[in-house]
Amino acid sequence: MDTGYKPVNVNVRRRETFLPFALPHITQAEIDEVVDTLRSGWLTTGPKTKRFEQEFAEAVSASHAVALSSATAALHLALDALGIGPGDEVIVPVYTFTATASVIIHSGATPVFVDVDPITCNLDPQLLAQAITPRTRAIMVVHIAGLPAEMDEIMAFARAHSLAVVEDAAHAFPALYRGRMVGSLGDLTAFSFYVTKTLATGEGGMLTTDNAEYAQRARIMALHGMNRDSWKRYASGGSWYYEVVDMGYKYNMMDIAAALGLHQLARREWLFERRRSIAEHYNQAFAQFGELELPPHPAHVQHAWHLYPLRLRPERLSITRDDFIKALTDLKIGSSVHFIPLHLHPYYRTTYQLQPNDFPNALQAYEREISLPIYPGMTSSDVEDVIAAVEEIVSTHRH
Numbered sequence: 001m002d003t004g005y006k007p008v009n010v011n012v013r014r015r016e017t018f019l020p021f022a023l024p025h026i027t028q029a030e031i032d033e034v035v036d037t038l039r040s041g042w043l044t045t046g047p048k049t050k051r052f053e054q055e056f057a058e059a060v061s062a063s064h065a066v067a068l069s070s071a072t073a074a075l076h077l078a079l080d081a082l083g084i085g086p087g088d089e090v091i092v093p094v095y096t097f098t099a100t101a102s103v104i105i106h107s108g109a110t111p112v113f114v115d116v117d118p119i120t121c122n123l124d125p126q127l128l129a130q131a132i133t134p135r136t137r138a139i140m141v142v143h144i145a146g147l148p149a150e151m152d153e154i155m156a157f158a159r160a161h162s163l164a165v166v167e168d169a170a171h172a173f174p175a176l177y178r179g180r181m182v183g184s185l186g187d188l189t190a191f192s193f194y195v196t197k198t199l200a201t202g203e204g205g206m207l208t209t210d211n212a213e214y215a216q217r218a219r220i221m222a223l224h225g226m227n228r229d230s231w232k233r234y235a236s237g238g239s240w241y242y243e244v245v246d247m248g249y250k251y252n253m254m255d256i257a258a259a260l261g262l263h264q265l266a267r268r269e270w271l272f273e274r275r276r277s278i279a280e281h282y283n284q285a286f287a288q289f290g291e292l293e294l295p296p297h298p299a300h301v302q303h304a305w306h307l308y309p310l311r312l313r314p315e316r317l318s319i320t321r322d323d324f325i326k327a328l329t330d331l332k333i334g335s336s337v338h339f340i341p342l343h344l345h346p347y348y349r350t351t352y353q354l355q356p357n358d359f360p361n362a363l364q365a366y367e368r369e370i371s372l373p374i375y376p377g378m379t380s381s382d383v384e385d386v387i388a389a390v391e392e393i394v395s396t397h398r399h
Contacts (some may be wrong), residue, residue: 060183
């Protein structure tokens with residue numbers, strides 16, 4: 001079948017090497033800190049993890065921060081802290097990564113999927129009323145690509161119905177919503193420090209909250225349900241004695257990861273400005289093309305720009321989204337797609353008897369989306385190569 005795909009013009013600007021979709025930005029300071037950690041003899045949760053927690057809490061204006069092995073762990077412990085379990089329901093947008101919903105299932109609760117706003121692809125507050133039932137205990141909010149969701153409306157609805165709000169902020173550091181840092185808006189917030197994220201420790205995450213009881217519960221459950229972590233037991237003045245007070249997990253962060261995080265956090269403004277600058281260059285270049293839809297960026301938020309989600313207007317192009325990605329690859333430009341909505345995956349589709357058109361906004365957004373490279377290590381030439389590739393493909397395949 002003819003999909004409309006054509007090899008790109010041989011005369012177009014071509015790279016000599018492939019530009020990866022994402023790379024972490026590591027400096028000598030991070031390397032030196034990791035080496036210092038290795039030489040210190042304290043590799044697991046210890047002084048650097050505690051320092052990272054304190055500095056991160058301050059950075060997002062939260063009272064408490066708990067460093068963990070992943071954002072998935074943070075989301076799981078958030079639900080645990082809220083006491084969510086069998087018989088409970090949690091509202092969750094269908095346009096997200098599987099972890100957002102899988103932790104609800106692992107908690108024994110039931111995810112109740114809702115569609116998203118067609119422009120922002122964030123949770124649509126107008127859809128909450130139709131999703132709530134007497135068993136609803138919480139709302140899971142996802143800040144897609146680093147764009148904060150409409151938290152005022154979501155929090156107002158939650159408070160009116162006595163629901164907790166858990167934010168999946170895996171993409172959203174350092175994002176602002178109406179002048180407030182994401183991490184200090186909902187009841188609990190989970191951040192990701194995966195290798196591609198805006199703050200990267202390889203693997204890792206953070207749970208923030210203003211509730212001391214939630215934070216204490218998370219600390220205990222992150223390390224087997226023990227009432228003393230290794231830092232308290234083996235540091236100077238510590239005690240060997242501990243008790244298992246609940247059946248916990250193994251979710252603690254190592255000092256090796258925290259060593260990376262400390263310097264990433266210290267450079268957060270520079271890292272953010274690089275991403276923001278690249279996004280601005282993309283916006284300026286692509287605004288002239290009616291075939292493309294730029295990422296939304298309302299004036300009342302600061303977008304973290306973890307992703308640059310460009311959307312195609314297929315009615316104006318003779319090429320599919322998938323073939324657009326093939327053409328980018330031909331020009332040695334890496335890309336990705338965010339996200340395959342949960343209701344399209346076999347597990348969720350089968351378990352919850354879902355159909356593709358059940359969530360039309362999520363489906364249409366997914367079918368048109370291409371995530372372009374956006375990371376601090378990109379050079380000006382890299383950015384221009386991406387722009388030139390997109391412009392060439394659009395020009396070749398416009399109706």
